[in-house]
Amino acid sequence: MSTTESRLTPSEQPTSEPPKAAADQAVKETLEDYTLRFAPRSYRRWSPMVVATTALGGIAYMADFSIGAGIGLAHGTGNALVAIAVAAVVIFVTGFPLAYYGARYNIDLDLITRGSGFGYYGSVLTSVIFASFTFIFFALEGSIMAQGLKLGLGLPLWLGYLVSTLMVIPLVIYGMKALSKLQVWTTPIWLLLMVGPLVYLVATDPGTVDRFLAYAGTDGEGGVNTASVLLGAGVCLSLIAQIGEQIDYLRFMPPKTEENKRSWWTAVVMAGPGWVVLGALKQAIGVFLAVYILAEVGPAAAPEPIQQFRSAFDTMMPSWMVVPLAVVLVVISQIKINVTNAYSGSLAWTNSFTRVTRHYPGRMVFVLVNLAFALILMEADMFSFLNSILGFYSNCAIAWVVTVATDIGVNKYLLKLSPLRPEFRRGMLYAVNPVGVVAFVAASGLSIAMYFHALGDTLQPYSPVAAALIAFVLTPVMAIVTKGRYYLRRTDDGIAEPFLDGDGNPSALTLDCHVCHQPYERPDLAACVTHDAVVCSLCLSTDKVGDHVLPASA
Known part of the structure; x- marks a missing residue:
């Protein structure tokens, strides 16, 4: 309790x-959330693999199909696949130390951030960034579900947006206990509906693979070029903050002992940075399905997952089953991810609000706040300018995650200027630590300026690279300059x-x-x-x- x-x-x-x-x-x-605090051992009674399954269930979102499709249609299959792979490597490498710290010390990413270069109040900046991630992707998934409800039930989009928002409230109230059951029981159904059509298409029509690999994109350049790859990778890297949602589950890992260390590490890697393996695969599938249905539905509808799977199901089963199954897949996926988005977003908003005001209003207040932001985005038709939103957001997310990962990997273990054990309690930390705050603000500020062409058109595609490199370099430089004195009060x-x-x-x-x-x-x-x-x-x-x-x- x-x-x-x-x-x-x-x-x-x-x-x-x-x-x-x-x-x-x-x-x-x-019933449970452990907002703002350490998750106690008395509550962490799940096995490592149950925690991992629950965490991986949260990445059943359909947005990957849309993201991959958008990149592939714009830049071609070759550029899209390389972009997806580049982003996946960056996400895996930066996510590993964060996942380890969350599972080992049983605290969420905001608490890790406090003691990894930002300070007690400094991490409010990144809490807002993470909260924004949750409602942006809630809106994206809600839009996809509304598209499914429109196709299957004839609901107008505005009503579909409202339904997709309200239906998660009863589920997200109960925290980890309810979410673990939901994710474990729905994952097999989701996997079957997602993988089955793809395997059938490839087995019955091998020519689809050749057409997929040969697709050159709307820019018509063909081949692989650096600018297209980086533009695509920048969109994919908007998902780098997903590690925060994974850690919201991983913090409930049982203690690591000699007896369970193999399953413990397997669960941490799978459900921590390993989420991106499935994510990258879904993005590649999104490119494949978009190319497959392009001639049938046109470039505007091809990135819509409901259209992708409707066409895929249409090739392998009676017509009366096609739309219902496609709608079921979309609805299951939306529920699985959006309970996580609503849950994690409420934690992030509550963390920020409580520190700034020193008043704890209860997590449910911010469940509703997060859902309100998401609903506004949906009603504003964010799906139509999806890549622009994600490309901009990725600069902030990359700067944050790379800063924290660098502080753990370099400042803690190599330079030994940052305390090895993460601290999060008020009074133990300085209000602001310039190490992380300066690195984050500089990296995100400059990369955003590049993204909006402030430094010229040539450098614009390189904004995500700039965000990562500046954060990676400035974090240890600031630790050396300050001699690590602002980590612990x-x-x-x-x-x-x-x-x-x-x-x-x-x-x-x-x-x-x-x-x-x-x-x-x-x-x-x-x-x-x-x-x-x-x-x-x-x-x-x-x-x-x-x-x-x-x-x-x-």
């Missing part, structure tokens, strides 16, 4: 236990018991929070000098006067 919403803020209830009625109401609102949290157990996992020792009187595991607590007690991370976050915040080290 979640305790994060069953408590009042310190200013409202400084020393007494919250009323039972309020706690019961909070439990009804949400304190090195001692005032609690005598060790933070890690004998296996190097976060300790399962529980202590009672002085403010809310709830038991929490050791990593979620810090000492309170004022009252000679310990305080949990959420009560620290909502402490309006700083009464429980430890002073800075001398």
Whole structure:
């Protein structure tokens, strides 16, 4: 049971236990999310492979088919496949250290970002970037579902957008417990409906492969050229922030031990950076299906997954089954990903709001906020200018993820200027760490300027490369310049018991929070000098006067 919403803020209830009625109401609102905090071992009872299956179920989105189709139709199959491969390599390499830290230390990407170069308030910037990612892709998936509902049921698009938005609310309320069941049970059906038509097309008409490989794109240049590859890769790299949603599941991994280390590592790699393998495959399939149906539906409709799979199903089954099955595939895919988008987005918004205002309003408030943003984008017909949105957004996402990955891989392990264990608690971190903030702002700012042709048309395709390179170079440079002094405000949290157990996992020792009187595991607590007690991370976050915040080290 979640305790994060069953408590009042310190200013409202400084020393007494919250009323039972309020706690019961909070439990009804949400059963589990562990917003803003470490995910305790007592709750993490899933096996590594169940966590991995749940996390991979969240990438069942149809957007990959649209993204791949858009790139392929514009630049040709050769350029599209190379672009997809380049983006996949970058996403895998940068996603690996982030996934490891999320699974090993049981915290989400925002908490990792705080202690990896950004500081306690500095990571609010990236929380907003990630929240934007979730509602952009929610809108994209909702648009795809609305297209399916229009084809199958005749619903007007505006109503389809509303249906696709409202239907996820009951599912996302219940957090990890409900999401794990949903993803595990729907994944086999989704895989069968996605892979079956493709295998049938290739087996019955091998000529489709030749036509696919020979397609030159609307620019008509043919062959592979650097500008087209980078433009395509920039669109694919907008998905680099997906690792944040994967970590929202991976933080519930069980402790890594000698007995489970093989399955533990397999699950982390599969469900962490490994998501991009399936993602890249879906993008390539999107190119294939778009080329296959291009002559039938035209270039405007070819990127629509509902049209792609309707045509694919049409070749292998009776006509009366075609549209219903295509609609079922689209609806299952939309539900699987958009419960994750709504869930992860609500966590990101809540993190930012609570730190800035020091008030915790409850995650469900921001579920509705995130859905409202997504619905506005859908009603504005974002699908028609999809690649432009993703190309712009990718510059911010690349700068953020590369900065954090570089801080972990270079500053922590090579330069040893960044603390190896990620810190996230208020009072332990400086408000802003210039290492990550400067690297991120410089990388995203310059790459966005390049994307909008501010530095000339020639450099425009290179904006994602600039975002990655500037972030990769500036992150260690800033750590060296600042000598790593802005990572930790304190090195001692005032609690005598060790933070890690004998296996190097976060300790399962529980202590009672002085403010809310709830038991929490050791990593979620810090000492309170004022009252000679310990305080949990959420009560620290909502402490309006700083009464429980430890002073800075001398």
